[in-house]
Amino acid sequence: MAAKKAAAKKAPAAKKTAGAKRKPNASFMKEMTPSAALAEIVGNKPLPRTEVVKKLWAYIKKQGLQDAKNKRQINADDKLKPIFGGKKNVTMFEMTALVNKQLS
Numbered sequence: 001m002a003a004k005k006a007a008a009k010k011a012p013a014a015k016k017t018a019g020a021k022r023k024p025n026a027s028f029m030k031e032m033t034p035s036a037a038l039a040e041i042v043g044n045k046p047l048p049r050t051e052v053v054k055k056l057w058a059y060i061k062k063q064g065l066q067d068a069k070n071k072r073q074i075n076a077d078d079k080l081k082p083i084f085g086g087k088k089n090v091t092m093f094e095m096t097a098l099v100n101k102q103l104s
Contacts, residue, residue: 032103037082052099 031046042055060066060074067073067089074080075089084090084098 035083035102035104037079038099038102040079041083049100049103052103053096056095056099 028050029048031048032052033046034042034044034052038052041059042052047055060080063077065075065077065080067075072092073089074092074095076084076087081087083102084095090098
């Protein structure tokens, strides 16, 4: 019986080297052009998706648009409503999907 338990144990996972850096995914780093509605917030220059999301979060925090009770919820103002498809509020996970639709 003890032999079966020992056989069932998996080998420990190999540790990553401490000095190795993660290589960013090329699709996230590709510069994309924001739509007119999104350009009002992040600018009209082509940006990688990561930078678009960073600028959008900076805008949300500056305007105080995060819900006070549920920080995952974002309340839309007049500039964000067209980006959010007319919704008054979305979750942060929905936001990234909606923002990706605004990039080309």
